[in-house]
Amino acid sequence: MFNSEQNHWFVRKVIFWRAAASVAWSVLLLPVTTALFAFLSRFSLFHPIQWISESFSLLYGSYVIFSLVLLCGVVLVVGVFNLEYYTVVPSVPCTKIALLGKVLHPQQSVHSLVHSMMGIMVTWCAATMIGGRYWILAAPCSEEEGVTGQKMCLNEYYLFFLLAGAFMGYSYSLLGVVRNMNYVSFQTIQQCKYLRFKGMLPQVVRYSAVQSLYSVRNYCLFYFFFGKDSDCLLLYTKHSSLHRLDTVSGLLDFRLLYHLWLSGTFLLLTWHITLLLFRIFITEAYSFPVQSSFSEDVSQCLPKVLSEKQPLILKFLALQDLFLLSQQSLSRRMEVFSLSQPGGHPHNWNAICKECLSLLSDLSQRLVEYQEVVASNGRARPLSSHSDQRSTSSETLGMSTLIISSLMSLQILSIDIGLKTPSSSPFSSSSVNRFVGNVDPSSPWYGSVQSPHVMRRGPKLWTASTGRLKFAHVKNFLARRVLIMYLFNKLPEASSQALFADSQAHIWALEGLSNLVAASYKEDRFGVVQTMLPSILSTMLLLQEAVDKHFKLPHASSKPVRSTCCLEDSTFKTLRFALRAALKTAMYRITVTFGEHLHSVQMSAEHRKRLQQFMEYKE
């Protein structure tokens, strides 16, 4: 797992230290949560004094100290996993099958396995701290006789507890995948870390408690149905358990459920706090120098860092820094607008501007390609080679986009065959058949393809009809299988989300660039920005056009359901709206600043017309 990315100077010097600091703080918070847990686990309403005195005596006990050491280890491992698995660009699965693939991915399996084991460890600690009947795995079968040769039985409470830990650990990992918990989003405002943590803590506590409640419910159901099998796994034979817990009466033990819920909350809370601290530390703004007089530091300067592709977090932090400097820091803006000392070239500005523009034009390109794929969905394409090319060209867009586009092109093909092949060349049928072997049966066009009219007419007009009929049978067969249909059914608007998954970078690029351009009106003494103004405007207008077109597609402008919780970060779901707003704001910022002067900027007539709309506030 330690690939070349980890050896990058930024990861070594900054990210590791930030992660280490976050883990250190979670370890420091551990005694507090543990003490609270110990306190609440002994809760008794009717003996408050006994409760308090018992809790205090417990806190000094050696078990608690030992548990703390163990829990520190657990938090450390969770921290390492957070660092290994975090991402700033979420992967949005577009179909159920893609989601399933994500869950069953080997990397994810390691995650789940380790978290289950750690869950067992945490609940073991919890069980030890609670003590009493959760103390040890084996218990004497009958309480009254203390003679030797006593038969030992299985203490099912203990087993129940440990399995609950494994279950909760696994569900934490599973939900993490489904809800993209490893996605790290950046805050809209820059608060200091302590205040951010303080503000989020109540929500995290509430979230952990609620999640633990759900976990307990699911676990109890699970245990009720599969409890017998779990016994068989152990060497203890049947009938050895003192209390049977896989019965309704056995499970309706209120004290047991309370302890289970409390332990679950404790487990989730420690892990969620670790996750929260990790996110807070990792997304903290980092200030890169704009230029350096030492040649060895040049690679760490903002213009250089912006153009790097690899650690995505570095690119994101650099763009965030660009956004902040363009808004807040006059002196750093002056450095951006400055000329290089020998030569007098605006290297800093050129590099920054070029990188931002390439980011933006990449996005427009991506959107245009996607629109072509979608637009051809409803229109006839006589040659399948077109869609062939399209699906190969879109491979560069990453896995998720590939899935969309290939599925799309398959859909197109199926329409092509169904509706238009009579008029098109029969020679294309071989390549068509190659594709239709695994066609998406859930396509909305499926019904129209299968209309009896076309079916009847097909054989008459086309010689290669037998293969087509077979194919239709296969499709019919597949479509009837509900499971397959369910798995391949595209999630609405997921493809839109996937397209804009990394748009936070584009938003910062837009904001940073437009702020710099606006500031240049007064601060740019050498006129370095003016030379780039035509290309900045045309790039933004092109993007504007592409985005406008994208929002006319179905599902693109529907608002996704937002989770209210802080930890399930669904910022990526609405990034396309944020991008659209940021783009307009950026355009207006430039037009408001330059006003009538923009008329003297060279641009195409179409763009000028569009710009005029902005200058008249009609967008």
Place this chain on the structure above:
Amino acid sequence: MNSLSLFPPPGPDGNITLFESNNELVCGTSLGSRQKQGWEPPSLLFPRESLKPHSRPESSSKAAFLDHRDTLWMRSARAWRDSGLSGLLDEIANCTEEEVPRWLTVGCSWTLALLRWVSSFHGSLFPHLTLSSEDMVAEFSQVLDWSDCAVRAFAWHPHTDKFAVSLLDDSIRIYNSKSATAPTLKHRLQRNVAALQWKPLCASALAVACHNCLLVWHVDPTSLSTRPSSGCAQVLSHPGHCPVTSIAWSPNGSLLLSASPVDTAMMVWDVAGESCVPLQRVGGGGVTFLSWSPDGSRVLASTPSALFRVWETRTWTCERWPCLKGRCQTGCWSPDGTRLLFSVQGEMVIYALTFTDAPGSSKAAAIVADLSETSFSTSQGQVRVGGQVQTMAWDPRGERLAVLLKGTEPEPVISQHILLPVVRSHSTTSIGFVKGESGAEPRLLQFHPHFPNGALLTVCWSNGRISHVPFFFVSAGGSVLNPGGSPPWPLPQSRAVENGERLLYTEMSS
């Protein structure tokens, strides 16, 4: 320090203030006595009688429509959803014997009593919490006598000649210089509108502070529709954050702040993402009024207690400013964002605070104007003017300050400039009182954000009239006043520079 005694006496009865020229307010009997130049904002009239307020007390209609033979579970669930824990307890406590066991009803009524006792204790700490939400909006609104006012909120668009008016019947109308259609915005959740603001650097977005949510309308400027559908509105709500009494967009258009007197947290909204970050500070018991400085670096947030905060927007930390007398009623920023004028309830003065980035600057509010009652002898006899400040507006060039006083009829207009910036003392000269039609009281003030020939004050009157009073003056920065011709459209940035320089180095004789 300025005081009302330095003011010229208000004009004779029956006359209305038409415009200002040569530092004097010109009165006349009709609006037509001034030559037209360019687009004139329409002077609108919304008669109080033509607008029907919504009279729907929640409790009465509820009893009339709901089927009472629902099961207990249904009713409890509804009570929980409608009014939370207290509603649920109230529902169970009022059940009959056969539905729930007696011990449960008794337990619930006891818990409810305990809850009320605790909340009354909380209410005695923060008396505003005992108000109904409508009264709360009326209490903390910038509009004088909000609950009875035909025009409840008004907002100029920051860049174009366009404004939005919120009326008593909870509808919003938008008037545009470039199109004849005046769209009317209505929404199910748009009730008790306390404030309106257009998003800067955007043509279409209008934020509305409503009874229990924030609405952000996207009104397409090119659309010809007179009734945009409620699908054009984004609903932003957060539990416990209602009624919203004040909103403020950041001047760069990226963030929206909202405040509620009930919620101790001020919300920072990312409108496109519909997510918010609460900025919680417990002291004060809520946030009533927000004002973002024009340069975007600071935000004034006043609370219902004798305390207000000034947030800086880089890392969102705040300074606490305890007041002696009462809560901070209103405040406004100088165009360069370095000075804040504010007024405190219970005192008839205007304070000024100066913010500089340099450390060690004196941190105390100075009194810049005394507005205690003064009597003027006019042709009609004695006129007494003076009182507490309800709201203030500072024109975008920083040369005119309009102050709306509570309890007196005309409002004074003060011209503002700095005498000696080195010692950081201020001075104001007085221009006069703006008078409306007879019997009309001013309720709300706002300056046009970019009037080319000086400043344009928009006043909403109690009789439903919205009038615009232009002040023609030469900006000391050098832009030539040319009332007849068409002066060049001043750019916001260049204007800011002029302001900065003028405030520091020049002295205006007026």
